[in-house]
Amino acid sequence: MTNTYDSYDIFLSPPDLTGRELASLAKLIESNWLAPSGPELDAFEGEFAALTGIPNALALASGTAALHLALVALGIERGDAVACPTFTFVASANPIRYVGATPIFIDCDEATWAIDPSLLDHALSARPGIRAVMAVDVYGQCCDYDVISQICTRHGVILLQDAAESLGSTYRGEIAGSQGVVAAFSFNGNKIMTTSGGGMLVSHDAAVIEHARKLSMQARESGVSHYEHSELGFNYRLSSLLAAFGRAQLADLPARVAKRREIRRRYRELLGNIEGITFMPEASYGETNAWLTCISIDTERFGADREAVRQALERERVEARPLWKPMHLQPLYAGCEIFGGRTSADLFERGLCLPSGSALTAEQQERIASIVLKSRER
Numbered sequence: 001m002t003n004t005y006d007s008y009d010i011f012l013s014p015p016d017l018t019g020r021e022l023a024s025l026a027k028l029i030e031s032n033w034l035a036p037s038g039p040e041l042d043a044f045e046g047e048f049a050a051l052t053g054i055p056n057a058l059a060l061a062s063g064t065a066a067l068h069l070a071l072v073a074l075g076i077e078r079g080d081a082v083a084c085p086t087f088t089f090v091a092s093a094n095p096i097r098y099v100g101a102t103p104i105f106i107d108c109d110e111a112t113w114a115i116d117p118s119l120l121d122h123a124l125s126a127r128p129g130i131r132a133v134m135a136v137d138v139y140g141q142c143c144d145y146d147v148i149s150q151i152c153t154r155h156g157v158i159l160l161q162d163a164a165e166s167l168g169s170t171y172r173g174e175i176a177g178s179q180g181v182v183a184a185f186s187f188n189g190n191k192i193m194t195t196s197g198g199g200m201l202v203s204h205d206a207a208v209i210e211h212a213r214k215l216s217m218q219a220r221e222s223g224v225s226h227y228e229h230s231e232l233g234f235n236y237r238l239s240s241l242l243a244a245f246g247r248a249q250l251a252d253l254p255a256r257v258a259k260r261r262e263i264r265r266r267y268r269e270l271l272g273n274i275e276g277i278t279f280m281p282e283a284s285y286g287e288t289n290a291w292l293t294c295i296s297i298d299t300e301r302f303g304a305d306r307e308a309v310r311q312a313l314e315r316e317r318v319e320a321r322p323l324w325k326p327m328h329l330q331p332l333y334a335g336c337e338i339f340g341g342r343t344s345a346d347l348f349e350r351g352l353c354l355p356s357g358s359a360l361t362a363e364q365q366e367r368i369a370s371i372v373l374k375s376r377e378r
C-alpha cells in the first residue's frame with residue numbers, strides 16, 4: 001500500500017476544524033507565552049473542567065501519558081497486577097507495563113463490548129495481587145460503572161477510567177470521566193476533538209492531580225530556587241500551542257457529539273435492517289458520543305465476510321478498520337493471563353468500524369452504505 005495520506009477520499013475519523021484554531025494560535029504566539037506552563041494551559045484546563053464538571057484537570061502530551069502518570073500517581077508499581085479489558089487499544093495496556101506492573105486481561109461483555117463485570121469479579125477473587133482496574137469506554141460508550149465500582153469497592157481495588165474515546169458521553173446523566181478515581185482523555189488526531197496530539201488527566205481528587213502535575217514537569221520540588229528532585233519525574237506536559245488549538249476545538253464539543261450521534265442514526269437507517277449486519281449495542285444506562293460507528297458482520301447471513309467488505313471500501317478509497325484485535329491475541333502480550341477471551345476474539349473476526357468523522361456528509365454515508373451492500377456481489 002502507498003502512503004495512507006493519499007490512499008483515501010474518506011478517512012475513518014479525521015480532524016474536524018472549527019476555523020478558529022489559527023486565530024487562537026496566532027493570539028498565543030503574539031503573547032509569547034509558549035512555556036509548558038502559563039495562562040493558555042491554565043485556560044484550557046479551566047475550560048475543560050468547566051465543561052465536564054470535573055474540577056481538577058491536567059493537560060498532557062497524550063492520553064497514553066495521562067494513563068501512565070495516573071498509574072504512577074496512584075502508586076501502582078512493579079509486582080502489582082492491573083486488570084484491563086482485552087478488547088481495547090494497546091495504549092490502555094502499555095502504561096501498566098511502563099510502571100513494571102502486570103496486566104491481567106478480561107474479556108468483554110457481549111451486551112456492551114466493555115469489560116465483562118462478572119468475569120472481572122471472578123478475576124479479582126481468583127487472582128491475588130490485582131491492585132487496580134483499568135476500565136475502558138470502548139468506541140465512546142461508558143462501562144456500567146455502578147456495577148464495576150461496586151466490584152472494585154468490594155475487592156478494595158482502585159478504579160481508573162480510560163475515557164480516551166468517550167469525551168462528551170454520559171453515564172446515568174453524569175459526564176464520562178467522573179466514574180473512576182482518575183480518568184484519562186485523548187486529543188489524538190482521530191478522536192472526537194483534537195490538539196493533533198495531547199491528553200487530559202482529570203479527577204475529583206485534587207491531590208492526585210497536583211501530584212501528577214508535579215510528575216509531569218520533571219518532579220521539581222517547590223520552595224527552593226535551584227532544581228531539587230526527590231521523585232522520578234517525566235516531561236509529559238502539553239505544549240501551550242496545542243492548548244490554544246484545543247481551546248478552539250473544545251468550544252464545539254456538544255455539536256461534535258450531536259453530529260457523531262446523527263451519523264450513527266443515519267448508518268442505522270441505511271444498514272440497520274440488512275440481514276447479517278448488527279450494530280454495536282447501545283447501553284440504556286447512558287448516552288454515547290458515538291465516536292465510531294461499529295458493526296459486526298455475520299458472513300453466512302450477510303453474504304460476504306468482514307474483510308471482503310473492508311476491501312471493497314478500500315478499493316473505493318474509503319477507510320474502514322477491523323475492531324480492536326484483543327490484547328491476549330497480540331504477540332506483545334502473548335502469555336499474559338486472560339479471563340475468558342472468546343467474545344472479543346469473535347468481535348475482532350467479524351467487526352468493522354465505519355467512517356465516523358463529524359464532517360462526514362449524508363451523501364458520503366449513502367455512498368459508503370452502497371459499497372457495503374454491493375460487496376456481497378463479488
Ligand SMILES: *Cc1c(COP(=O)(O)O)cnc(C)c1O
Pocket residue numbers: 061062063064065088089091092136162164165185186187188197198199
Ligand atoms: C486513543 C486512545 C488512547 C491513547 O491516547 P493517545 O492520546 O493516542 O496517547 C488510550 N486508550 C484508548 C482506548 C484510546 O482509544
